[in-house]
Structure formats: structure tokens, C-alpha cells
Amino acid sequence: MTTPPSQPGAERTDGASVRIGALVPLTRPGWIQAGQHLLAGLELAVREVNDTGGIAGRPLELVVRDTAADPQRAAAAVDELAGLGVAALAGEYHSVVARAAATRADALGLPFLCSSAVLDALTEQPTEWVARLSPPQSRGWQVYADFLLAAGHSRIAVAAQPSVYWASGTRILRDYLAPRGGTVIELDMSALDATTVCDELVENRATALLLLVGHPEPAVPIVKSVRRDQRLAEIMIGAPAGQPEFAEWATLLGDDSAAIPFLRYLPERLTPLGVRVEEALREQLAAAPSFVAFEGYDTVAVLADVLRSNGADRARTAESWPRVAVEGTRGQIRFSRMPGISVWQWAGPPIQVVDRDPAELDRFRILHAA
Template identity: 25%
Template sequence: MSRSRSRTAALAVTAAGLLAATAACGSPTAASGGGGGGGGDEEGGAPVRIGLVTSISGPLAAYGEQYLQGFEACLDHVTDGTDEVAGRPIEVVQRDDAGDPAKAVAEATDLIGQGVQIIAGSASSGVATQVAPLAEQNDVLFISGPAATDAVTGVNDNTFRSGRQTYQDVLTAQSFIGDPAGQDVLVFAQDSAFGQANVAAVTAVLGEAGEANVTPLLVPTSATDLTPFAAQARDAGADLTFVAWAGETAPAMWQAMGQQGVFDATNVVTGLDLRASYPTYGDQVAGQLNFLSHFFAEAVDNEVSQALAERVEAAGGTVDIFTPDGCTAAQMVVRAVEEGGDDVAAMISALEGWTFEGVKGELTIRAEDHALLQPMFQARLEQQGGELVPVLVETLDAEATAPPVATS
């Protein structure tokens, strides 16, 4: 089947913060030999090489770090500490895309040329949308990571995702505000693929479907003085201001919003981001914000989340917002290799429709378009022991936040 899709745009509302202060765990070692192949179920089979192309440097480096820690931890968990699948060692090759789509394509192309059949890891939506067609053209498996753009879902047979997508964020946000009909909604975001996807999402879900009046306020990604834009947000007179921000300028953005009185003028909703970002809100700001959440460690307690935390913490890291995306990717890789060997079509069939227990709870890869159906969370930040900590308000089940099926 072919999945060239026109899809409903949707919202990714991660209010990105500081680069993570977590310590890196030990990295998988890149193999020096050629591509994986051959062998299957017998002991001592040929290695399987997995290419993890993600942001090791650049503005989304903290997301890439968390992803890599999660992948390594759950590969260890799922393989019972062997890092082998069906008697074949898994060799992981890390490449840095620095959040640059051209660099990501170059790195992925090089890995594919070496015989790597599985590429994973994109933290940037711009990267994911460029690597996905490359996967189809070269018939390799691509498992996108934290990148939230809806454009990844249903784009082709070869592309999957291990994180949430934007529509799941917007439905979580809608659960806070109730009926949006007749309300004025301002989308405060960066003028990037990420920000534009947020505007399209809010327009589609709260505007066109929910009958709200949606207005964008897009900020150039190069802007360093955010005060004028915060003042515009204050003066817009919106019932709801939806902040969608990614990267290291988030602290300056929140400071400008506070200084310009935005929180006194409008109801602000945003996504809960890195733990390192919590202090940037400040007590007053945190107390006035509603947070939708993809994940925070206190939201879930199950076997997988416990195994993840044990391994990440033992390696000197901290479980954070995008650690589960790496864990889920490792689970998907093991499933694909166990069931498919070196046959990419068989890998795809093994993943389509698969339901499994993940860090967040029960996850399902929807067969029709490869959307990853998953629980989402409402949260707030509270002062506990002299620091802001996330508190679970409500868990929304996977069906409550399921995006519509991407259609051709």
C-alpha cells in the first residue's frame, strides 16, 4: 500500500527550555565494519547496525541526549542486558544532525550506504520530514523520535514514530479549556516549521473544528529581544494564549512574558518541558500556567518506567520528557529485528498494529498510518522542598487523544 498523505495539521506545544543539565550515560560504540546482514536466529549471527541520527549538538541537544539515554537503557532492558536480538548483536552508530535537515540527510545517506537498514532518532520536525522520504526511496526503516510534526504520520510505509505527534498535544490542551467556540485564541510561537505546525493545528482543531477565533503571533527564530513580542501578546486581548516554543531561548521568552504582564491579561497554556526548564517559570509564572504533558517521570509507575529509571540513573542521567521516546524506539527496533530479520517489509508488518507496554503505559502503532497511540497528561508545577516539581492532574487515555487517521 502507498501512504502519500495529505494530513490534518496539528499542535506540538512543547515550551522548550534550557539545554539539559543531565550527565550523559555511556554511549553505544559505533561499529567499524560494513553493513548488517545475513544471519537470523542462530547464535553468533551477523550484527545488526542501527543508525541513531539525532541532535547531539545544537538547540535541541538536550532532547537528543535524553533520547539516546532512553534508547540505550531500554535496549539493555528489552534484551536482558545482552544487546542481542535473535542471537545477533545490536551495534548502534550515533550521528549528530545538529538539528540541520541537510546534515541529517547526509548522515542518514552515509549510513544507508554502509548497509544500515534502520535509522532512528530525529528530534527536529524539519529533520524528520526530510529523512522520511529518504527512507522510502532507499527502502529502510525510519523511526522518528521526539519530532512532533504530524507530517511524519502516514507519510510512507517505511516511516514510524516513537514519540507523540502534534494532534495529541492539541487534544490534551483542549481538555483544559472545554468548549472553544467563540473564544479568541492567540498562538504565540516561533516562525519555524514547528511554530507554523502549531498555528495550523490550533486553527484546525480549536478554530475550524472548535469554532474559536485563532490568531497567530509568530516570532522570528533569530530574535533575541523578545519584549516587543510579549507586549503584542499582552495587548491582543485573547481569552487563551497558547505558547508553543522550542529551544534555548525559552527562558528569555518566559521572562519577557512575565515582565510585560501577559499572565495578568490572558489565560496562558503551554507544554511541560525539560526539568531543567522549571526554574525559568518562577513561582508566580508556574502558578498561573496550565501544562499539557507528553511525559514526566512522576506521571507513570510501571515495569518499563521502573527499568528505564534504574538504568538511566545508574548511568548518571535523569529521566526526562524525551527519555521515553528513546526507550520506545529501542522496543520497536527489537520487535522489528526479532520478527523481520533483514527484511524491511517484514519489519514494517511486525510493527503495524502492534500493541505493547511502554514507559507511558499501553502504546499502539496504528496500522493505517503508523500513528503512535498513547496516553497524555495534564500537569501543574508546585513548590515542594524548595523547588518546583510536576504534579499529575489527569491522565488522558490513548483513545481520548488519538489523531484522525491520515488519509490519502
Template identity: 65%
Template sequence: MNTPSSTPLPDPAGAPVLLGALAPLSRPGWAEAGRHLVAGFELAVREANAAGGIGGRPLELVVRDTAADPERAAAAVKELAGLGVAAVLGEYHSVVARAVAASADALGVPYLCSSAVLDALVDEGAPTERVARVAPVQSRGWRLYADFLLASGRGRVAVAAQPSVYWAAGTRLLRERLAAGGGTLVELDANALTPGALCDALAESGAGALLLLTGHPEPAAPIVRAVRADPRLADVLIGAPAGQPEFHEWIAELGAAGAGIPFLRYLPERLGPLGERVGDELRAHLGEAPSFVAYEGWDTVAVLAEALRTRGTDRASLAGAWQHVRVAGTRGPIAFSRVPEAGVWQWAWSPIQVADRDPSDPEAFRVLRTG
């Protein structure tokens, strides 16, 4: 762990407090997720400034597009540090968030991760005080997803996976949890197999569920279409634990074929008054229902604004704020604790659902399990 920087940031009276915001806003990143994340940031910044800002100084976002590229994201952190940001926030893709965490920590800049869930956000054995996270760790959600599969009688599960640290971690978590419940997991290579060949392998496997651990729209959408069209696989449940069906782009691409595909969603069963109000504002801004990622964006800025108000804008002071912050978030009260496997300060009990889009109304969601 690096020693926290004690270098104070310039803070002339009335000058904005800068926050460096990172999100995937172009391909190959999930640009819709990035758009929702930034919408949440922007709304929370507007509301913080309307309430007086940070000691009379306005918050100001400096947004950079990561395009799901770890090197591009690390370079953006270096740029933002040079611009004098008090902290860096954001990112959706886990592999990118790891690069952001490493770069921010090395440069002495606090980082609050919004949406990436990979447990090992920093290298094993290198815990840091500078990094915290609003999103839940992957192990919580994916174990809940495995429990859902077992409870639904689908103990033999196939995964169509692409190479990635994130997908590999998810596969391991699923295999371990399924095995503990008497289930098994079969791996299919989503890069090597065409959709048709994957359907053949799936039929031969005898699996009752196929989980898509892949990018979207390619190859996820062609795989969904192929499985839906194959009469041998009529009873196979398709799942997407990483959350792709949450977004309108998914249903726009797949139509009715994209419904009935369970995924992980980081929302409570019912939003409270704050969540309802923020959701209405986000819907008006986005022109569509806000995803859980948009709520994560709002919550991230709410946490940082409170930390800045109570601990000051100095980076070292801010890096020591996580354990002291208590914030009313859109999805429940937010407080941070140490999670050993993550190596960062973590909102440990953010809400998690297994949900899907209702086949009778693909614009509506059904909650299938909570945890």
C-alpha cells in the same frame, strides 16, 4: 510509495545488528532532548543484548547528531544506509524527522520515529510501509491542549510564533479547536516583536493566555521574563504546548518563572512496573529525572528489537513488521495501526498529559488534563 528493497543485509554469524540512531545533540537542536533520547536508546540496547540480542547477535547503535538540520539528517541517513544498518530510529524535531523519513524511504531503510509529532511525517498522498512512529500525532495533543484552555475559561488565546511548518500546523490546530468551542486565536510574530513590544500587543489583545511557539532559550526565555514582570499581564496564563518545560534546562534558565506553564507530556498519569524500573535506570544514568523523551527512546528500541527477533534483520522483512508488533512499552502496550493523515504506521494511543511544573516546587510536575 517506493517498492520495498529486498536486498538482504550482510549477517555473518555473531556480527552486530546495526541501528542508526539520530538525535539533536548540539545547537541549534534541543540538545538536552537529544541526550535523553539517546539515553533511552542505550539502556534498551543494553537490556536487549543482556537478554541474548537478536538470535545471538548483539544490537549496536551508530549515533549521529542532526543538530536540528534537515539536510544534515538526510546525509546521515545516506551514510548509515551505506554502513548496513537494519533500520534508522530517533529524532526529536518534526521538520528534521520529515527529512529523515523521506531519505530513509527513498533508500529502502525502515525508519521508526521516536519523538517528532507533526501529523504529515511523509508527503500527503505518499504513504509508506517503511516508516512508523512511537510518538503521538500533533493533532491529538494540540487539540487536547486547546480543550484544556477552553475548560479553564481561556477562550481568547494569543500565540507568539516563529516561522516553521511545525509551529504553523500547531497554530492551525489550535485555531480550529478553539473556534469549535467558541474561542478565538490571535497571532503575534515572535521574530518581529521585542519582548516588550510583544507584551504591549498581548495587553491590547485581551487574551487570557499566551502560548510560546518558539525556540528555547531564545526567544522563549526573554518572553517569559517580560510577561512575568508586566503587571498588566498578571492574570495571563503562559503555555508551551511543545513541551519545553519538561526539561531541566528550562527551569535552570528561568527558575521559578518557568513554573506554572502548561505543556504537553507523553506519559500516563502513573507508570507501571516496567516504566518505574526503566525510569530508575534512566535517572541513575542521566543524573536527573528522565523526560518523556527518554521513555520514548527506550520504547523505540524495544519495538525494533521485537521486530528484528520475529521478522528478521532483512530490511524488507522489517518494513513489513509494524502491523504485527506487540510490545510492552514503558508507557503501556504498543501496537501500530494506519493513521491516514500521517501516512505511516502509528502507535495511535500513546498517553498524553497537559502538565506543568508546580509553582510551590518547580522540580515537581502537576497533571492538569489527560487524553
């Protein structure tokens, strides 16, 4: 069952259900499609848990809060959900928002399984309360850097907006590429626009442009401008943060949406569970599910397993992270400690670099995998 966003105090208080708080971006400036896919995965898994007896006979209930990509709103939602008695938190797509939620959950002693945010430092200090399914940014973006080098790109421009997330991505790329002969040229999009960025690319002799900016603005105008500039006919456009994953990208850009490599977290072949879940998600979304939908499903699968084994006690849930062994849609999920990562981390999520096929925009081509 799912509880939609509502006013504080409007939820049931009879204690009959086991509640999970869900943080998802459902309104602007949040990435709405990402939030919809994340929520679809969460909801599907909750329905399946309840169809198979719930949590020791008690129904699992999702209490949804829209973060709208706002860190302060997310932190307030964590406070509210903690007061409503949720057993754990799940979700969130935007990294800066997830960091605010994780910091608050850690302070309150509320278990939080982060579904989809990748920023390495989800909390300033190591915490026992937070675990994560998505790979840390440093891992995924190094895989992307390997792809760039293998494709022959050594002068790489990044069109970046001011953000902890984008700054972290730029630093990861620079630190990884520099010892391997690569140069990262930073273009400050607070000072440039979609037209002037083309001039900078020509002047700096860049062979690749990476979009470290928001979607649809200014990512879509930048792509259109670069694609129409004859001086840049040979330049590769990339989007490591995954903007081309969702159908809206192809809708807004048409043929210009193709051949823009991005990161996604799917294996070449889904597990048998993943194949079944893909079919159910496709029916629910009336579209092909993104990797974010699978992350949502796997989040509830893990939490349900932990809650069945340990009950709804928050401290026992947090103590269970290192003992998790759950078969998810994309492989077996186990959490461990990784150097430089402050939360319990699934070390084995699959990582791909893919793009949309120019001959068939709805088809993705796997260009590189790790």
C-alpha cells in the same frame, strides 16, 4: 553497545552485530537536553537487549549520528547509515528534521521508527517504511486546546516563529478552537521582541499566551518579560511543545518557570517495565528522566522485538509494523493506520497537560489527561 559519532568509514564492517542507526540532536541549534534524554533511553534498551542474548545471539549496535536540528544533515546521515548496512533507523526529536529523515528513509527503503517527533505529515505520501511512537501533533494539540477551553480561555495569543511545525500547531489550534468559541491571535515573533509582545497581549485582551518558539531563545526572554509586566499579571503562559519538560527550563527561569502548562506523553502510572526503566534512567542521567527518554527506550524495545522475529531484513521489518504488539514503558504498543497520517502510528500513547509546581519546581502537576 554504542558506536559514537565518527567519520564515514570508521565503523566496523565485520557484520558481527545487528546495527540500528540513531538520529539525535546533540549540538546546537538542536535541543541538546532532549537529544541526551533520547539517546539515554536508546542506549539503555540496547544494553538490556544485549544482556539478554542480543538479536538471535548477535549483539545489537547503535550507530549514532548528531542531526543538530538540521534537516539536510539528517538526510545525509540517513544516506550514510543506509550505506553502512543498518537494519533500521531510530530516534529524532525535532519534527522538521524527522520529516527530512523519514522522506529519505522512504526513498531508500530503510525502516525508520520515529521516537519523538509529532508533525502529522512526516512524509508527503503514505509509506510502509516509517512508523512512529509519539502522538501526531493534531491529537496532542487538540488535547491541549480542550485544556484551554476547560480553564476558561477563549482569547488565546500564540507567539510564533516561522516554521512548518509552528504553523501547523497554530492551524490545529485555530481550526479546533474556532467552532468552540475560541479566538487565536497570532503574534509574529519575526517582527516582535520580548517587550513588544507584551503590548500586543494587552491590546488584544488575550487571557493566554502560547509559546510557539524555540528554546532557550526567544522563549526564556518572553517569559521573563511577561512575568514582569504588571498589566499581564493574570495571563496564563503555555508551552504545548514541551519546553518546560527539561531541567534547563527551571535553571534558566527559576520561579518564573512554574505554572506554564505543556504537553508530555506519559501515563499517570508507568507500567512495571516503566518503573524499572525509570530507576535505571535516573541513575544514568543523574536526573529525573523526561518522557523523551522513555520514547527512546520504547523505540529499541519495538525494533528488537521485530528483529528477533524477522531478522535484519529491511523489507521484512517494514512489513512487520502492523503485527507489532510490544509491552513498552507506557503501555502496549501497536501500530495502525490513522486518517490523515502517512506513517504507521501508535494510536494509544498517553497524553498529559502538566506544569511545574510553584511550591516545588521539580514536581509536575497533572492538569489534564487523555
